[in-house]
Amino acid sequence: MTKMNFLTEPPQGDDITDYDEQNLVTYLRLLDAEAEGADWREIVRIIFEVDPDVDTENARLIFSSHLSRAHWMRDNGFRHLLQMR
Numbered sequence: 001m002t003k004m005n006f007l008t009e010p011p012q013g014d015d016i017t018d019y020d021e022q023n024l025v026t027y028l029r030l031l032d033a034e035a036e037g038a039d040w041r042e043i044v045r046i047i048f049e050v051d052p053d054v055d056t057e058n059a060r061l062i063f064s065s066h067l068s069r070a071h072w073m074r075d076n077g078f079r080h081l082l083q084m085r
Contacts, residue, residue: 006048008058009065016077020069027070034067 004026011017020027026047033043041052044063052059 004049006062006066008062010069012069014076016073020073020077023066024073026066027073030063030067030070031074040064 006023006026007019010023011019029047030043033047040060040063044050044052044059048059048062048066050059050062
């Protein structure tokens with residue numbers, strides 16, 4: 001498996017971006033991990049392949065910004081996906 005290239009923060013806004021479409025599975029994995037109560041450090045290691053012990057601030061930002069976007073996709077973005085199809 002090849003390592004994904006993630007932005008530190010996904011693009012924001014009220015429209016689905018190409019980045020969002022490319023990372024739908026990532027967003028689903030984040031939401032599943034959150035629902036299971038997984039520790040954010042474990043999540044960032046597995047999903048983003050970032051070591052939070054080496055770069056805690058960056059790891060936390062990658063995690064929190066992508067989780068926030070995953071929440072937006074779950075709560076709002078899916079409507080845009082349905083309209084696109």
